[in-house]
Amino acid sequence: MKLEKLVGDRFKERPADCVIDSHALMMRGGYIKHVANGIYSSYTIMHRIARKIEEIIRQEMDAIDGQEVLFPVVMPASLLEESGRYESIGKELLRFTDRNDSPMLLGMTHEEAAVQLVREYGNTYAKYPFMIYQIQTKFRDEARPRGGLIRVREFTMKDAYSYHTSQEDLETYYAKAHSAYERIYARVGVPEVVSFASDPGMMGGKIAHEFMLLTPIGEDSLVICRDCDYRANMETAACIIKNDSPTSPEELKKVHTPGTKTIEDVCKFLKLPLEQSCKAVIYQKAKTGEYVIIFIRGDLEVNEAKLGNILQEELHPAVVTPESGLNAGYLGPVGLKNAVAYFDTSLKGLNNLCCGANEENYHYTGLQIERDFGAAEYHDFAKAIENGICPDCGKSSLSLSRGIEVGNIFQLGDKYTKSMDMKYTDDSGALHHPLMGCYGIGVGRLAAAVCEAHHDDYGPIWPMSIAPWQVHLCCVRANDPEAKAWADKLYSELQAGGTEVIYDDRPVSAGVMFSDADLLGVPIRVIVSPRNMKENVCEVVTRTKSVSEKVEIAQVAAFVQKLKTEMLNS
Amino acid sequence: MKLEKLVGDRFKERPADCVIDSHALMMRGGYIKHVANGIYSSYTIMHRIARKIEEIIRQEMDAIDGQEVLFPVVMPASLLEESGRYESIGKELLRFTDRNDSPMLLGMTHEEAAVQLVREYGNTYAKYPFMIYQIQTKFRDEARPRGGLIRVREFTMKDAYSYHTSQEDLETYYAKAHSAYERIYARVGVPEVVSFASDPGMMGGKIAHEFMLLTPIGEDSLVICRDCDYRANMETAACIIKNDSPTSPEELKKVHTPGTKTIEDVCKFLKLPLEQSCKAVIYQKAKTGEYVIIFIRGDLEVNEAKLGNILQEELHPAVVTPESGLNAGYLGPVGLKNAVAYFDTSLKGLNNLCCGANEENYHYTGLQIERDFGAAEYHDFAKAIENGICPDCGKSSLSLSRGIEVGNIFQLGDKYTKSMDMKYTDDSGALHHPLMGCYGIGVGRLAAAVCEAHHDDYGPIWPMSIAPWQVHLCCVRANDPEAKAWADKLYSELQAGGTEVIYDDRPVSAGVMFSDADLLGVPIRVIVSPRNMKENVCEVVTRTKSVSEKVEIAQVAAFVQKLKTEMLNS
Numbered sequence A, B: 001m002k003l004e005k006l007v008g009d010r011f012k013e014r015p016a017d018c019v020i021d022s023h024a025l026m027m028r029g030g031y032i033k034h035v036a037n038g039i040y041s042s043y044t045i046m047h048r049i050a051r052k053i054e055e056i057i058r059q060e061m062d063a064i065d066g067q068e069v070l071f072p073v074v075m076p077a078s079l080l081e082e083s084g085r086y087e088s089i090g091k092e093l094l095r096f097t098d099r100n101d102s103p104m105l106l107g108m109t110h111e112e113a114a115v116q117l118v119r120e121y122g123n124t125y126a127k128y129p130f131m132i133y134q135i136q137t138k139f140r141d142e143a144r145p146r147g148g149l150i151r152v153r154e155f156t157m158k159d160a161y162s163y164h165t166s167q168e169d170l171e172t173y174y175a176k177a178h179s180a181y182e183r184i185y186a187r188v189g190v191p192e193v194v195s196f197a198s199d200p201g202m203m204g205g206k207i208a209h210e211f212m213l214l215t216p217i218g219e220d221s222l223v224i225c226r227d228c229d230y231r232a233n234m235e236t237a238a239c240i241i242k243n244d245s246p247t248s249p250e251e252l253k254k255v256h257t258p259g260t261k262t263i264e265d266v267c268k269f270l271k272l273p274l275e276q277s278c279k280a281v282i283y284q285k286a287k288t289g290e291y292v293i294i295f296i297r298g299d300l301e302v303n304e305a306k307l308g309n310i311l312q313e314e315l316h317p318a319v320v321t322p323e324s325g326l327n328a329g330y331l332g333p334v335g336l337k338n339a340v341a342y343f344d345t346s347l348k349g350l351n352n353l354c355c356g357a358n359e360e361n362y363h364y365t366g367l368q369i370e371r372d373f374g375a376a377e378y379h380d381f382a383k384a385i386e387n388g389i390c391p392d393c394g395k396s397s398l399s400l401s402r403g404i405e406v407g408n409i410f411q412l413g414d415k416y417t418k419s420m421d422m423k424y425t426d427d428s429g430a431l432h433h434p435l436m437g438c439y440g441i442g443v444g445r446l447a448a449a450v451c452e453a454h455h456d457d458y459g460p461i462w463p464m465s466i467a468p469w470q471v472h473l474c475c476v477r478a479n480d481p482e483a484k485a486w487a488d489k490l491y492s493e494l495q496a497g498g499t500e501v502i503y504d505d506r507p508v509s510a511g512v513m514f515s516d517a518d519l520l521g522v523p524i525r526v527i528v529s530p531r532n533m534k535e536n537v538c539e540v541v542t543r544t545k546s547v548s549e550k551v552e553i554a555q556v557a558a559f560v561q562k563l564k565t566e567m568l569n570s
Helices: A021-028 A044-063 A077-083 A111-118 A167-188 A263-270 A304-311 A415-419 A443-453 A481-496 A510-520 A530-534 A553-569 B021-028 B044-063 B077-083 B111-118 B167-188 B263-270 B304-311 B415-419 B443-453 B481-496 B510-520 B530-534 B553-569
Strands: A032-036 A039-042 A066-068 A074-076 A095-097 A103-106 A130-139 A154-164 A194-197 A207-214 A220-225 A231-233 A253-256 A278-285 A291-297 A315-317 A340-344 A353-359 A362-367 A398-413 A435-442 A471-475 A501-504 A524-528 A537-542 A548-552 B032-036 B039-042 B066-068 B074-076 B095-097 B103-106 B130-139 B154-164 B194-197 B207-214 B220-225 B231-233 B253-256 B278-285 B291-297 B315-317 B340-344 B353-359 B362-367 B398-413 B435-442 B471-475 B501-504 B524-528 B537-542 B548-552
Touching: A021 A443, A032 B074, A032 B077, A032 B111, A039 A044, A039 B074, A039 B111, A044 A066, A044 A130, A044 A154, A044 A167, A044 A443, A044 B066, A066 B044, A074 A077, A074 B032, A074 B039, A077 A103, A077 A111, A077 A415, A095 B095, A111 A130, A111 A154, A111 A415, A111 A435, A111 B032, A111 B039, A130 B130, A154 A167, A154 A443, A167 A194, A167 A207, A167 A398, A167 A435, A207 A220, A207 A443, A263 A353, A263 A362, A278 A353, A304 A315, A398 A415, A398 A443, A415 A435, A435 A443, A471 A481, A471 A510, A481 A501, A481 A524, A481 A530, A481 A553, A501 A510, A524 A530, A524 A553, A530 A537, A537 A553, A548 A553, B021 B443, B039 B044, B044 B066, B044 B130, B044 B154, B044 B167, B044 B443, B074 B077, B077 B103, B077 B111, B077 B415, B111 B130, B111 B154, B111 B415, B111 B435, B154 B167, B154 B443, B167 B194, B167 B207, B167 B398, B167 B435, B207 B220, B207 B443, B263 B353, B263 B362, B278 B353, B304 B315, B398 B415, B398 B443, B415 B435, B435 B443, B471 B481, B471 B510, B481 B501, B481 B524, B481 B530, B481 B553, B501 B510, B524 B530, B524 B553, B530 B537, B537 B553, B548 B553
Parallel strands: A066 A130, A194 A231, A291 A340, A471 A501, A471 A524, B066 B130, B194 B231, B291 B340, B471 B501, B471 B524
Antiparallel strands: A032 A039, A074 A103, A095 A103, A130 A154, A154 A435, A194 A207, A207 A398, A220 A231, A220 A398, A253 A362, A278 A291, A278 A315, A353 A362, A398 A435, A524 A537, A537 A548, B032 B039, B074 B103, B095 B103, B130 B154, B154 B435, B194 B207, B207 B398, B220 B231, B220 B398, B253 B362, B278 B291, B278 B315, B353 B362, B398 B435, B524 B537, B537 B548
């Protein structure tokens, strides 16, 4: 199509509210329009990219025997009451009533609808395994939408659901889906995406993986071993601490440490390294308000995801009131009252620690936990650290990264089939609940992630496979009849050859033309100009600058076609 | 794909709750699954049909320079407050609040989002005309969903919005869109769909058309002239009555008509034709409760859509209380109190009418309105009638039909651009509000309408263009190795040739196989069987039975390919 006709404005200035580059470039290039917090409309250019990503996902889902279906956006509350999630999911599930006061909700994931669709169909083992998927609008009422299409409230998502009669079959299919996901990321231009074991959270089940694009702007903290294949989301990563053999134990001694409320202040005051301190981190149980104190080595942080999983309790950072009987800033294990204490494994085997004395302006030195506190319950509560010990290879080679989650897969087991009473008869006539897997990819976020991975200061650099157009044809000085006639002819030729062309024949300067082309990020640019015409050539330049050639006019269409094919297959 | 693997159940019995055939067949064939009132999931078979319809619509929208975009399903209330529709639309607009108590709604049509998307872009006349469209999920909280996919609450719709700088340009584009719609209906297999002038209703604007598939199960009443091109929706159709020259006037005379509360009873009692009676129909103004009586010839009905438009007042059928001072059942123009009276043009020039005497058990005969009531206000309030007078050609050739609305187009004018303050600068620097058109088609309803138009007792008969698959390959007695090997080979050959094949090689009887095939409604059926193998042939049968041939095995793939192409182009 002609660029002149393309609906959407482009501009130079980075909008002040755009923190990340993909958001800024999508605003500047006329890709998306803000409608409400976390809700966007897509202009044609964005919609073309999204449809190409959807088609790649569709092909890969079909290749692993997926059948595309469509679930509703609006569902009755009763459907999620069957699984118990109507109660258990928080405010991100948008609930409302319809004109008849029936409670309804907006689908943010469709496990229940997926079970409802096949509950009768899947009544005998002979039908298994099978997989259904949809590409559909979802709504998740996020508290803090951010980063343009990275974290929105309304989004298009592919969600797939597989059904199995054995754990082995589920695992086999899960591995196939994992490979399909790897092919999807490779095909959309981010083969560097890697998977991490993750916490299934509200989805249920035990085994889950997240696919991550590593980037400093990512929301997720990731732990990766430089020496082996170990990879984990910070939420689930183990923290292994090997303390040196202890020094000879000293006596427990109360010392006056005026005004030293943080562990850093105390250690500085006492001239001790942080590693020789026992830090207290206070939580409260959400249900009862009871205080829970985690003691941990002063240089480490508590991993709250692991904490919740280990204690099987919902906890939040404590509000310490005067009535609590707790001396915030001076909490320590010795003489502790009004709270339950747990210890991180980082403190195991240490002695001569400093810690709070449960008395304002006083700490202890010389702490040895078993001697001075008694029998302690130790768990791995700590966040993994840079250069920490890898749980797989044992080397001190852990590295911390950030990543954008661009897909996740879950082995759900029988969580939904059991609660929603889906059953099949096996070959002996016995009834069982099938096992399920589920597999999600957000389309818009994936597009934004590709943009994060592939852009420069001037615009996105779209891979050929998902680019809004394949060729950007610029006719510089379209008021020159010869150049215009030739550009028109090339436009027709390229389109006739099945190439998607955006054609800029506006009467604007080459500067405006090229900066607009940069914002569109189309992989191949062809420049027709009176100056080139004199040499009987066109310039063919890729957005990455990997190719920049003057090609004889008669050869341009064939050259571009070949280049396009190479770039599609690379 | 293999039919064995197709998710969804098929069954023989017509479900008791299915009133219309398309609903029954879509349930019986495993096309859709009921999730909640007016909300369905689609199985693969339905989704394939929907995607083909969408692709046809997309091509035709692109052909009239449409640019595909995507608006949100969930929108902030503030957007519809700008146009005033947040207040003016009734309960079918689903309103709710998000986690921050912000008022939101589910999009049932996207005029406001369409203006918001291009309000800045369309700031100069040089950008016009342009058209944007989307294919997106909509939600309309219908009071009475019915007929499977015919009237649902959640549905996929293509909605398009065009922008113009003059009424002339809008009309030119409107005509182009009208033609595109005709091509869409022809391509999906219902070229018989025709357009009717309609009432724009809550959409605003003056000119609108509905596209109708004529069918007895339709919800809409339509008026069509048998002799000329006149077509109108009953809501807007004129009712022209030419009364015979009046008989010599009699005196107004009160008669005792005990227990005759309806006009039929009175006429029977008085031995008068209904055409010689003046019937009273009572309404109340929604705002004030004031009574409005429409007097109309006894054989005619009031058209409430015309009534509201003519009086520019929201009215509802009256609740007549004892305090009203009205004598329900005996209302007439003479001596009428406590109500405003209007007269239908059908009464004009008549004399010797019977009418209520505003007194229980009494009527008048000999009524002549001007003589006995005074100056009367006449309007065309009546519903058009079978064999009524055509307003275009004047012949008594009107015919009443029913139809399913399968699309509508509107000239919106500046209703939305004015209320939402979208402006462009013309070539002299003056500011104007652009004019808009909008163009909608529901995908699921169109599929259901095609099914209504093309089915038999055994299943749908899908046109090749939107059929879920193009060829249904049946291997009867798949336990015969030769037949099976040959069917497998044909399956591969057809697929390699780009044909979409559903392959049934289940170990079931030919009866089960063929009744399943009937429910799938695939246009070409190829039957491989041991008996056919002996003759070295396959049977090739179309779902319509227009073709039924034995084709030599070696020729089958080529024969089917040719037949498919013919059917696609027919």
